Amino acid sequence: MLHLITYPHPTLRYPAKPIARVDAQLRSMVDEMFHIMYEQRGVGLAANQVNLPIRLFVANPSGEKDTGPELVFINPVIKRATGSSEAEEGCLSLPGVNANVKRNKSVRVNAYGIDGREIDLEIDGFLARIVQHELDHLDGVLFIDRISEENRKQIIDDLMGFEATFDMKRKAGLIGSDQQLLDERAEWEAKYC
C-alpha cells in the first residue's frame, strides 16, 4: 500500500536509483500511483513521492482517469531541451503551494515504458513542464528550489507549517527515523535497482 509523502520528508530529497527490473509488484504499484494521482487531482507523480527511491514517474496531462494518455516513464533522461516558458506550478508533496517556475519550453525525453518498450518523445507545452517537474523529483529537486527569492518569501510560512507538521508526525511515530527510512530505501533498491 503506497502513501503520498509530503515536504520535508527525506525521501523527496533522495536522488532515485535507476530501475533494472520490472515485475508484477512494480506494475501494480504503478497502477496505485495513477490512482493516488487522480484522487489528489494531480497530473504527474514521481515514485519518490510515494516513498519509492526508484527512477519512475507517471503522468496524465488531463488529470482525469479515462481521459488523455496514461504515461509511465522508467529511467527517463532529457536528451535535448530548448526554449523557455514560465508558468505556475503546484505539487502533490506541497499541497496548496503554488508559484511560477521557469522551465524549458520543449524537451526530447528518452525512457522505457512499463511494457519495456523504449520511449523517445519530442514534447512541448504542458506535458514538457510535467516531465521536467517529475524528473526533478527523481533527482531530489522540488519546484520550490527553482522559484524566485521574492516568491519564496510568499510561501515561507506554508513551508514552516509543513516542517512543523512533519516534526509532530515524526514525534508521534507516524514517520520513521532517518535510519528506518534509509533501511526501507535500501530494501527497494535491492529489489529493483
Ligand SMILES: [Zn+2]
Ligand atoms: Zn511534484
